[in-house]
Amino acid sequence: MRLLHTSDWHLGQTLHGFDRSDEHQAFLDWLLDTLVAERIDALLIAGDIYDNANPSAASQKQLYRFLRRARAAAPHLNIVIIAGNHDSPGRLEAPGPLLEEHAVTLIGQVGRDASGDIDVDSLVRPLLRRDGSIAAWCLAVPFLRPGDVPRVEDSENPYAAGVAELYRRALDRALARRAPGQAIVALGHCHMVGAAPSADSERRIVIGGSEALPSTLFGPEIAYAALGHLHLAQTVGKEGQVRYSGSPLPMSFSETHYPHQVLRIDLDGETALNVAPLLIPRTVDMLRIPPRHAPLPEALALLAELPEACEAPAPYLEVRIALEQPEPGLRARIEAALTGRHARLARIDTVLPRRRETESAAMPEQLAQLQPDDIFQRLYRQKYDADAPPDQMAAFAELMLAATGAAR
CATH class of the missing domain: 3.60.21.10 (Metallo-dependent phosphatases)
Known part of the structure; x- marks a missing residue:
């Protein structure tokens, strides 16, 4: 058998x-x-x-x-x-x-x-x-x-x-x-x-x-x-x-x-x-570009070298970026680089510098003693190793005001 x-x-x-x-x-x-x-x-x-x-x-x-x-x-x-x-x-x-x-x-x-x-x-x-x-x-x-x-x-x-x-x-x-x-x-x-x-x-x-x-x-x-x-x-x-x-x-x-x-x-x-x-034959390929996380200019240069779009099924693409700080317009820049290229952007995988050990420790205060913007600032600092920029703090404040108004 x-x-x-x-x-x-x-x-x-x-x-x-x-x-x-x-x-x-x-x-x-x-x-x-x-x-x-x-x-x-x-x-x-x-x-x-x-x-x-x-x-x-x-x-x-x-x-x-x-x-x-x-x-x-x-x-x-x-x-x-x-x-x-x-x-x-x-x-x-x-x-x-x-x-x-x-x-x-x-x-x-x-x-x-x-x-x-x-x-x-x-x-x-x-x-x-x-x-x-x-x-x-x-x-x-x-x-x-x-x-x-x-x-x-x-x-x-x-x-x-x-x-x-x-x-x-x-x-x-x-x-x-x-x-x-x-x-x-x-x-x-x-x-x-x-x-x-x-x-x-x-x-x-x-x-x-x-x-x-x-x-x-x-x-x-x-x-x-x-x-x-x-x-x-x-x-x-x-x-x-x-x-x-x-x-x-x-x-x-x-x-x-x-x-x-x-x-x-x-x-x-x-x-x-x-x-x-x-x-098993693979009908749609999967690409990781760059093979390892690299700075954005290097990644964009590699994306520009992809073949031009054609009728065959386009491969799925994961773009791997090493950032020094948050990049608000990251997706738009990657999509622009992919215009006319034979690929489908499925995922952007980013890495940032390691968090500060002192900031990654547990917060000493009780949460009840902290204001929401304090918590946001601490979490941002833990993740990005930098202070939250003013525009993001302002956006967070608007969200808090909207949430407070809805609760009332």
């Missing part, structure tokens, strides 16, 4: 106000062609299908259209989808009864039986060969919140211990069901110890820093663990069977250098014989 592992689509995501539905559609079209060309038997999608818990109608339609086209192009295809921390479990599961008629499994949350116990059976799903026989068992475990996991007494990290216990129960159920020669694969949406997160686009998923899980969570009985949540494709642990596929698109400028990919896995009986990355 041949599997394809992908995750973190984030359908509906915008990049600093720019809609990305065309980029997502280009990826889905490529993925559909890849499923057919690579003769894939099972598509595993490890969470964060949508960018938020209340996805737009357009992004939901984009998902369902892809699922319909995938089934039409590959009628034998198993499709297993789990929810990530960005997804609404209930919303993702809602069309499940209908989609199960088309061999699509949606697991949004950990189910409970009538007595309140975890419904482990609902998390253990067969993967079928083209002749209808079972080739493997899939532990389809969605993103787990603290209330989803079993309670484990006397544990230093109750969340991690509960996750391990839940996977153990699911594995025991799969081991009891499988016949010789049938592999066990796992899906998960989690943060593993030692794995590298992205700087700007990944949320902490469990409050308190207890979300990082050990790679020993997936033992040798599991042929392959298909993970989601981290956007950088990477292997966890030394054995090589626990992997993140990464996101298909860069979700922020910190991800511009990532090798965006899906992973093809060949199962040979109970083992994963081969894991191969398939690189």
